[in-house]
Amino acid sequence: MPFYVSPEQQMKDKADYARKGIARGRSVVVLQYDDGILFVADNPSRALHKISEIYDRMAFAAVGKYNEFENLRQAGVRYADVNGYMYDRRDVTARGLANAYATTLGTVFTEMNKPYEVEIVVAELGEDAASDQIYRLTFDGSVADEHGYVAMGGQADQVAAALQEHFEEGLTLVRALRLGVTALERQDADRHLAAEQLEVAVLDRNRTHRLFRRLPAARIRALLEEADSDGVSGESGESGESGVEDTAAE
Template identity: 85%
Template structure:
């Protein structure tokens, strides 16, 4: 008679966490950072169809790394959560904090109750009236939530990307320079990686816009901003935001 196979709960949780981390690290990174007029999202993502960055609600956006079908499922849940709460109560009652709590519950349940955890990491961000009231929440595969300030990196070779962000990030950067900082950080995933506009997915939550504050940047605009960032250099200021609001 064979002995039953036993794994301690601690070992089972550790194995699931290791599995999820490996899956997330195999992808390409995403960075989220505050800039003068709001919050910038930059993904190393050549796909025009499979978005890593999406709008959730009026002032709220979502960025993710890992398994596309799993984070797309979470994105759709988030949109439904926002629509139902905004309809039943008030649009102002839909917040990044509330959404982050809902995601934390969903991810935590999957992690503890399912054999296979979600291989995802997500950021939920809400742009405020000024930089001090912006909110950026990072959620990991087990439902842990971190309240981030300034910038966050997820996925891929995340340590190198986060280190590069730390070195170059400053508060109140204009859009072009903030994008330059984000792209430089993403390029640290590989020694000789150079990212062109067509390989990037970029979006902003722009607090100066009316109504919909989320905006995707087309490749031509990304290219223009990267050229402005290069001309400005690390020490210079860029005029890259002028005329943006009408686009």
């Protein structure tokens, strides 16, 4: 006689499985700052990116199993390219992409034996901070419209608590980066994240057309040194430099 498991228990087991897989990964934070949206990942790998460009004004960040969220990223790029070509580039929005991702994740969660062990953020830069869009999607296809900041993966609750404690609107890039790194370090009191251990990118409102910019280690180090010299430690304080050099590598 086959062993019976109720649908409710199956869904619970899948959810627990996915949460454990996501929690084993390193964290990512997404923060709004005065000139755009900042993405900071605890990621020493130079080959496997957790943060990527999707389209002109849109970016993607993820935690969990790399091959699964990389498949989602590639599908998102295809979705944006096809819709931008068939209709208009302005018709490609983070909301539309988030809905497409939600459908895929929800279908996998309910119909497949193993859910995706991923959590993702889709962000779109608006004309001002009030029109920025940040959507957080979980393994079961749930979508949350976020404002200000997001923390995913690893010990996300501790990271989010640090962000909540010190985040404020209108942060400069220097202060936002220091806050993001300090929040990631909150997972381990003895850990100090060097520039080479970080993956950092921005959607910069000061740029034109392609607003995504990946920051190299040298630029990350310079920004953190500026924050430290100004006494910025993830708390409210004096403003620092907010610009992103165009010499940063894609």
